[in-house]
Amino acid sequence: KAGVTQTPRYLIKTRGQQVTLSCSPISGHRSVSWYQQTPGQGLQFLFEYFSETQRNKGNFPGRFSGRQFSNSRSEMNVSTLELGDSALYLCASSLEGPSSGNTIYFGEGSWLTVV
Amino acid sequence: TQLLEQSPQFLSIQEGENLTVYCNSSSVFSSLQWYRQEPGEGPVLLVTVVTGGEVKKLKRLTFQFGDARKDSSLHITAAQPGDTGLYLCAGFWGSARQLTFGSGTQLTVLP
Numbered sequence: 001k002a003g004v005t006q007t008p009r010y011l012i013k014t015r016g017q018q019v020t021l022s023c024s025p026i027s028g029h030r031s032v033s034w035y036q037q038t039p040g041q042g043l044q045f046l047f048e049y050f051s052e053t054q055r056n057k058g059n060f061p062g063r064f065s066g067r068q069f070s071n072s073r074s075e076m077n078v079s080t081l082e083l084g085d086s087a088l089y090l091c092a093s094s095l096e097g098p099s100s101g102n103t104i105y106f107g108e109g110s111w112l113t114v115v
Numbered sequence: 116t117q118l119l120e121q122s123p124q125f126l127s128i129q130e131g132e133n134l135t136v137y138c139n140s141s142s143v144f145s146s147l148q149w150y151r152q153e154p155g156e157g158p159v160l161l162v163t164v165v166t167g168g169e170v171k172k173l174k175r176l177t178f179q180f181g182d183a184r185k186d187s188s189l190h191i192t193a194a195q196p197g198d199t200g201l202y203l204c205a206g207f208w209g210s211a212r213q214l215t216f217g218s219g220t221q222l223t224v225l226p
Contacts, residue, residue: 004157033214043158043203043216056213090157098214099207106157 025093138204
């Protein structure tokens, strides 16, 4: 079956702009989580959505937001981009959500460069 | 905030050598997972350990969960160039559905 699909794969934005990233989970998966990966901070949890509701949120400023649609597809948005937002943004899907009993599957990520 | 410390941060070895990567926390995990990430791809789950003292094997990889469930190790026997990648440990605490990742160990196996 198809894996987790993220678009776009690469993008370059200017400081102050906003960006929207998209994630299509594995068919049948209702949970979508987003992570930011940088060389300095590693993989950090942004938020998790389940059945269109944000169920968990990490320690990121309000400029980072997301949503999930009825078909489980998810988008995340970053407004007023800063240079430090340059990172690999990873989406992960699972049947019921991250837990020891549920495997989460990551997409290949969206590489965002802010100049 | 739960912290996971991984060591070493970087490891470069020759093909055929053995290695061990460590993952430590000051808090007790409810469970811990190990992932491998290759360049240009997302992390892929290797194993989940739940019980203190648990040992799991995946071909040449051996994963151990500490008795107190505060630490874990990954041992690779006779490393091969195909083992090259970023190895990440990630833990769950209590009933939280938030997966917290360690900083990772970048392994390079030279032919």
